[in-house]
Amino acid sequence: MxxxxxxxxxxxxxxxxxxxxxxxxxxxxxxxxxxxxxxxxxxxxxxxxxxxxxxxxxxxxxxxxxxxxxxxxxxxxxxxxxxxxxxxxxxxxxxxxxxxxxxxxxxxxxxxxxxxxxxxxxxxxxxxxxxxxxxxxxxxxxxxxxxxxxxxxxxxxxxxxPEEREKSLTIQGEIVRILDSFTELTAELTAELTAELDLRKKQYNHYRDQLLGYDVESLELRPLGWVGEVRMCKRILKSQTSPTGDIPFFKIGTFGKRPDAFIPRDLFEQFKDKYSYPKIGEVLISASGTLGRAVIFDGKEAYFQDSNIVWLENDESKVLNKYLFYFYQIAKWQSSDGGVIKRLYNDNIKRTLIPVPCPDDPEASLAEQARIVEILDKFDTLTTSLSEGLPREIELRQKQYEYYRDLLLSFPKPAEAAEA
Incomplete structure (x- = not known):
């Protein structure tokens, strides 16, 4: 039925x-x-x-x-x-x-x-x-x-x-009972999936630390300055931004989220051609606020707040970009106090040590980095991907509940009843 x-x-x-x-x-x-x-x-x-x-x-x-x-x-x-x-x-x-x-x-x-x-x-x-x-x-x-x-x-x-209160409350009660059961079942399934997700995250953190942690004997420490130079975009003045426009401008507060400021296309093209701009795959990091929060640049047109969002100019001859991305999650940043909040200056970043496999043998090093990245990618998919991982399952359970709830509450309104 x-x-x-x-x-x-x-x-x-x-x-x-x-x-x-x-x-x-x-x-x-x-x-x-x-x-x-x-x-x-x-x-x-x-x-x-x-x-x-x-x-x-x-x-x-x-x-x-x-x-x-x-x-x-x-x-x-x-x-x-x-x-x-x-x-x-x-x-x-x-x-x-x-x-x-x-x-x-x-x-x-x-x-x-x-x-x-x-x-x-x-x-x-x-x-x-x-x-x-x-x-x-x-x-x-x-x-x-x-x-x-x-x-x-x-x-x-x-x-x-409405004219038969006892019957009215009985009908309401039966629908409420069913919806409460759906709510309880959804909560139980979500709790199970959340527990599974927490376990996967712990496993992911364990393997990440085992594979590229500071105390891994097979890895040698090198300063990030050995990898490449720190770069940032040209400074954008507040007067050059607007709430709407052509090119998203990411500030430290919107980094990795939705932009709330934009710059004109002509300014973007001018600055992009003349000054530093990230290459596809390079890893942008926050140098203020939540230090080292990382986003892999996907090549979509955007501009980034100078000094607060930076990246290492990396040709991947020493360290893979994706390896850097995973390392940033455990990095022991050499930060400086910048008044109210801590921040990373270029020298702080360049002095921060990164564990690297076989740094004096580029071919062997990159092969091992690729192996580590492949393993961590699988765990990352399980823990964070909305399309393949457990969070997607939780979302589907919630949508399923909402679908059945709306069906059970689909009472005809007067106009609909008259048409029927």
């Missing part, structure tokens, strides 16, 4: 009425700090774990220490939904041991009227694809998108058999 057939059988021709959340939730209240000397646990926006939908940590606060946003009192079975950056879907069903605590005004508190809706019914609808689409349509702001409590409560959900 398909999920749609199951839904039709469960409804058995019963009416379905769509109601805004405001009609099926009860009023909530704010705390009056002037009237209490008690302490409360404060559910801030960061207190709710997005992955598990549970409260992971919370500060103890009093009237004297409470931040201005600590206002909303919550009770057991309340659903809280973060209205700041709502696309992140930070939500939680309040458990009984958190009843009477205080939540941030950054949450919309939905208190189900349990004569009409079950708490789990609200939870699954607020987690649904339909609600996510609604949020995207009604949120405002670009840098800090948000949605108002009023907009959240204007979202409509289906109430089966």
């Amino acid at each position: 398909s999920d749609l057939d199951f839904l039709e059988k469960l409804l058995d021709g019963a009416e379905v009425e769509w109601r805004p959340l405001a009609d099926v939730t009860l009023p909530t209240s704010n705390i009056k700090w002037s009237n209490t000397d008690q302490s409360y646990r404060y559910i801030d926006l960061t207190s709710v774990d997005r992955e598990t939908g549970t409260i992971s940590e919370a500060k103890e606060i009093t009237a004297e220490t409470a931040p201005s946003r600590a206002q909303k009192l919550v009770e057991a079975d309340d659903l809280i939904f973060a209205t700041t950056r709502p696309a992140q879907q930070r939500l939680c069903l309040i458990p009984s041991d958190w009843a009477g605590e205080v939540a941030s005004t950054g949450y919309c508190v939905l208190r189900p009227d349990q004569s009409h809706v079950l708490p789990g019914w609200l939870l699954h609808w607020i987690s649904s694809t339909q609600f996510k689409a609604y949020v995207e349509e009604h949120q405002s702001g670009s840098a800090y998108p948000a949605i108002s409590d009023g907009k959240v409560k204007a979202f409509s959900i289906p109430i089966p058999c």
Whole structure:
């Protein structure tokens, strides 16, 4: 039996009425700090774990220490939904041991009227694809998108058999039971896959250290300056960048991520031809912030922030680029304090030692490096590849759950019912 057939059988021709959340939730209240000397646990926006939908940590606060946003009192079975950056879907069903605590005004508190809706019914609808689409349509702001409590409560959900409360709650309960089972099964599978992924990572780290660690007897230490010269792009001024444009400009904060700045093509062509620019396969590293974070340059048109993102100009006659990439993950950088943050200057990089097999025999050295790279590539595929590794399996399990959840929540809306 398909999920749609199951839904039709469960409804058995019963009416379905769509109601805004405001009609099926009860009023909530704010705390009056002037009237209490008690302490409360404060559910801030960061207190709710997005992955598990549970409260992971919370500060103890009093009237004297409470931040201005600590206002909303919550009770057991309340659903809280973060209205700041709502696309992140930070939500939680309040458990009984958190009843009477205080939540941030950054949450919309939905208190189900349990004569009409079950708490789990609200939870699954607020987690649904339909609600996510609604949020995207009604949120405002670009840098800090948000949605108002009023907009959240204007979202409509289906109430089966609205005139027969017992039957309505029975139908809701059966669907909630199935979805809870899916949730639990997905969580178990994800936990198993995550444990497997953690094991693979430990194996990968073990073999990486065994193959190219500093204490491997078959390797000899050489300074990175022996490999090649440190290079960087020509300095780009902030006035030369824009939020949109032709060529992505990566700064230390966006290195390895999505760019938020661009430079004109004519400037890119001019600087690329006249000044240092990485070759395909060379390994870019961060020289500030997270030192030595590595990205292999794939040749796509881009420009990089001078002194913060650098690379070794490497002809691979001594060390393979991919070998360098794996070494950077364990490198003992000779860093310097640059005020607030540490940074790598050119001399620091050139003095940093790299273990190399047979450095005085280039042919044997490169062959052994290639063997080490091949082994580490296999482990890297297992641990980090979204298309071949375990993370892909976790993603597929989550998508499978979302697919079945949306099927079970595919109640016809009035216009659709009339057309049918």
